[in-house]
Amino acid sequence: MERKLKIAIITNAYPTKELPSGAFLEYILMEIAHLGHEIRIVVHANSKKSKEYLNNGVKITEYPISLGWTPRLYQGTEILASLKKNGLAWVELGLSFLSAPATLKRIAQDCDLIHAIWYLPSGFAGSLASRLLRLPLVVSAFGAEFHLPLKWPVIKAL
Secondary structure, three states, rough: OOOOOOEEEOOOOOOOOOOOHHHHHHHHHHHHHOOOOOEEEEEEEEEEEEEEEEOOOEEEEEEEEOOOOOOOOOOOOOOOHHHHHHHHHHHHHHHHHHHHHHHHHOOOOOOOEEEOOOOHHHHHHHHHHHHHHHOOOEEEHHHHHHHHHHHHHHHHOO
């Protein structure tokens, strides 16, 4: 008999009701859920409120990254582009470093592993939560982020 896993995934690119980014992740994770594994997604909210809902068998928890304004951190194609465009994006990045690990820790308490998709801020949040919960951590990066550990030793430490 195959063992079914409970997997907590944190990412900054998963399509939500307000922000349709990262569709490729939705398809991959829906297929993993269809295999019988329990998938829990933690992603930033594009509003000032936390939300929890089911979408095609995947539990999604959105956490806020702004203090009441429309979030600006993920308005570009990547975090770095957003940070260059708008100073409030820097504030949101800081808030994300605070709220993402706490949200992930709450969601992943009874999971078998944590998977962080992208290094920042997801990898940081995943690293902290996995240490607090003593869970294995997988970190995935795609595109330009793939080479960041070569440039930034702090990311290599994740």
